[in-house]
Amino acid sequence: MSFFFLGERLAVDLLNTVVVQDGRVRDLLQGPRDVAAWAEAAGALPHGALRGSPAGQEPERLRGFRETLRRGLVAWAAGGTPPRGLIALLNRHLARDPEVTEVTASRGNVVTRRRPAGAPLDRLYGAVARSVAELLAGDDPRRLRKCANPACRLMFYDVSKAGRRRWCSMQTCGGQAKARAFYRRRRDGSHGRRADPLQ
Template sequence: MSERSAAPGGLALVESLVNTLEIDTGADALDTADGRARFGLTEDEAVDARELRESLRAALLAHAGHPPHRSVTPLGELLARAPLVLTVDDGDGSAALAPADGRSLLSRVAAAVAESLVADSWTRLKACEAADCHWAYYDRSPAGRGRWCSMQVCGARAKMRRYRA
């Protein structure tokens, strides 16, 4: 067991699920009622949760450059069964994929994986700050602090206005 801090965001769920099995001892938290309760699972759902856990483990091993520890159902095949819906917050415009079927473990894991894939992308799609433009653009600046769709047009105009003022 590691002393590291938990993975960020929804990936903490993935980390926690994968870590329900201690490979060296064979102790499986999903064998216990308390262990299943942590994930909102019934005893019958534990079989599918174990399949998901081992598919996730194989993917995480691949991330680290290691072969899978055993033959498993491909993670993509499992996640393709997870119904997700796109939600958009009317207040700040943030978007997320959320489980469509209540809160099944498979859908929660799929949403966590999707979140980790798009976390840095969605917020970089912006509208130009120039009041006479508001053109949508993808901010490719290293720090993600771009303000205008084009530095040569809208950015230059704003700088000229500031200079003249």
């Protein structure tokens, strides 16, 4: 099982657990093991954190959460305003994972740190909800996009300076489009006449 981490935001990487492979839509979050594997691979939870936790119903719940987020984020990207229901949903999940401040003292050196206090599953939902909240609060809706390949479902937040990222990856969709454009130009005998728009 390999996941895609090219969304530049945790929440967008969660959306990218639905992929198209060999022309078929495939959901990568099938069972409890997939939930744990994704949470760990995404860095949302430490290794083994979900072991022994009641994750039996979780794939279905997480898939439902993901699709609600997808609808809300797509609406935000299109119109610049998050749906009201999305804000309420985020607050519910943020409340599952409160942070506590801890103070420690060692040889007169006193430090404070904040740590998430929720159970592992709550921390997973909390981390994704925080990612969406930060996206809505501080990011540009016009930079949340779907890959320009119509056959690809992957999404990303464009962090490039120019803000012109079009592809999920240059190794896959971008590279294929570039190769197609190259052969088309060569076939049409227009090689070298115009700049490659994909450069």
